[in-house]
Amino acid sequence: MKEHSEILDELHLLKQEMNRLLSAGAEELRAFSARKAKSLEDEVKAVLDTLRAAIEADEREIEQALTDRTATVLTSAIMLGIIIGWALRKKA
Numbered sequence: 298m299k300e301h302s303e304i305l306d307e308l309h310l311l312k313q314e315m316n317r318l319l320s321a322g323a324e325e326l327r328a329f330s331a332r333k334a335k336s337l338e339d340e341v342k343a344v345l346d347t348l349r350a351a352i353e354a355d356e357r358e359i360e361q362a363l364t365d366r367t368a369t370v371l372t373s374a375i376m377l378g379i380i381i382g383w384a385l386r387k388k389a
Contacts, residue, residue: 363370
């Protein structure tokens with residue numbers, strides 16, 4: 298009987314030790330995951346900021362190109378309209 302009690306006590310102590318080790322490991326894992334998630338978040342934000350800056354630069358460049366050539370684009374569109382109208386009138 299005494300052996301049975303000692304074995305149960307030993308098992309109980311082992312169970313407590315395992316619970317302590319597992320909870321400590323879980324805390325370390327949670328902390329590691331949080332650090333990794335923060336690092337990944339920072340990297341994604343940096344990439345998005347770079348992408349946003351590149352898109353804004355491209356938008357400004359396109360806008361400037363269209364603004365500089367407004368007269369040329371408008372003249373081309375009018376001439377194209379006249380040519381298409383003349384071609385359609387000739388067919389009819």
